[in-house]
Amino acid sequence: DVKVTQSSRYLVKRTGEKVFLECVQDMDHENMFWYRQDPGLGLRLIYFSYDVKMKEKGDIPEGYSVSREKKERFSLILESASTNQTSMYLCASSRGTYNEQFFGPGTRLTVL
Amino acid sequence: SQQGEEDPQALSIQEGENATMNCSYKTSINNLQWYRQNSGRGLVHLILIRSNEREKHSGRLRVTLDTSKKSSSLLITASRAADTASYFCATDPRYRDMRFGAGTRLTVKP
Numbered sequence: 297d298v299k300v301t302q303s304s305r306y307l308v309k310r311t312g313e314k315v316f317l318e319c320v321q322d323m324d325h326e327n328m329f330w331y332r333q334d335p336g337l338g339l340r341l342i343y344f345s346y347d348v349k350m351k352e353k354g355d356i357p358e359g360y361s362v363s364r365e366k367k368e369r370f371s372l373i374l375e376s377a378s379t380n381q382t383s384m385y386l387c388a389s390s391r392g393t394y395n396e397q398f399f400g401p402g403t404r405l406t407v408l
Numbered sequence: 409s410q411q412g413e414e415d416p417q418a419l420s421i422q423e424g425e426n427a428t429m430n431c432s433y434k435t436s437i438n439n440l441q442w443y444r445q446n447s448g449r450g451l452v453h454l455i456l457i458r459s460n461e462r463e464k465h466s467g468r469l470r471v472t473l474d475t476s477k478k479s480s481s482l483l484i485t486a487s488r489a490a491d492t493a494s495y496f497c498a499t500d501p502r503y504r505d506m507r508f509g510a511g512t513r514l515t516v517k518p
Contacts, residue, residue, distance in 0.1 A: 300450070329505065338496065338510035339451075354505065386450055394438050394458075394500060399450030 299323075300400040302387050308406045315374040317403055319387030325398075326391060328370035330354075330362065333384040333402070345370055377407045412440075412497040412509035420515040427484040429512040431497030432477075438500050440473055442482050445494045445511070454482075454495075489518045 303318035319328065327346050331339040331354075341354030343362040351362050359381060363371045370389075374381055384404050388397040415430045431440070439458045443451040457464045457473045457480065464471045470483040484491055494511040 327505075331508075336510055339508035341505060341507065344505050352505075355507075384448075388451075396441060396453040396456055397451075397498075397506065399443075399452070401450045402448070404448075 300387060300389055300398050302385075302400040302403050304403050305401060306404050306406075308408065309374075309377050310408055311378060313374075313377050313407075315377050315405065315407075317372040317374075317385055317387075317405070319370045319372070319389075319400055320368055321370075321389040321398070322368065323389060323391070323398065324367065325389035326367070327389060327397075328364065329388040329390075329397065330360075330370065330372045331386045331388065332356070332381075333386055339386065342372065377405075379407050381405065382407045412499050412507060414495070414497055414509040414512040416512060417510070418513045418515070420517065421487060423487060423489055423516055423518050425487055425516075427487050427491070427514055427516070429482045429495050429514070431480045431482070431509060433480075433497075433499045434478065435499075437475075440471075440480050441498045441506070442469075442471060442480075443496045443498060443508075445496065447493070451496065484514075487514075487516045489516050492516050 300321045329344040330342040345351045345364040361373045386402045387400040390397045412433045441456045442454045445451045468485045473480045496511045498506040498508045500506045
């Protein structure tokens with residue numbers, strides 16, 4: 297059974313903290329994605345990666361960075377968390393081009 | 409920028425009725441996908457329709473695509489309470505990443 301896992305389901309951090317969100321997939325997928333989901337706005341793409349050590353900005357990369365040192369792992373980093381980064385963060389992976397994405401369960405991050 | 413826009417934002421029906429959701433998008437696409445999300449969970453892929461296809465079926469799901477109008481519809485027939493979820497369309501303006509709409513929240517009353 298294919299699986300995308302995220303390190304935490306719920307996370308509470310303080311303003312200014314550095315936050316790491318981890319995502320691991322066991323499907324040997326080349327592509328991995330980070331989205332944030334907010335009510336009324338749907339899913340917005342933050343960053344994605346189509347190969348190890350490769351990354352591309354999505355629509356809202358400001359305030360975020362990513363790391364992909366291994367094929368199965370894609371990390372989202374909030375360098376200095378702010379309250380407007382309180383959101384649901386979803387990780388996904390896919391194979392090749394034009395294919396379905398498999399999602400993790402999400403991490404609900406609250407920044408106080 | 410969001411590529412897909414679902415309509416309506418919310419839909420409430422009785423069990424056994426059909427549910428129709430629509431999606432409009434802005435630029436040319438290679439394929440369009442529909443996903444489902446149960447409350448507070450990740451998304452699950454339902455169906456993919458390629459730009460050269462007009463209709464596709466999967467169980468109780470029927471998807472249509474009209475590239476001339478840049479729109480798609482998802483029909484769920486004989487709905488069940490377990491179909492209660494949010495439904496998203498996603499399109500691929502480039503070749504590896506996708507853009508999602510804000511979703512349609514479907515409530516099926518028993």
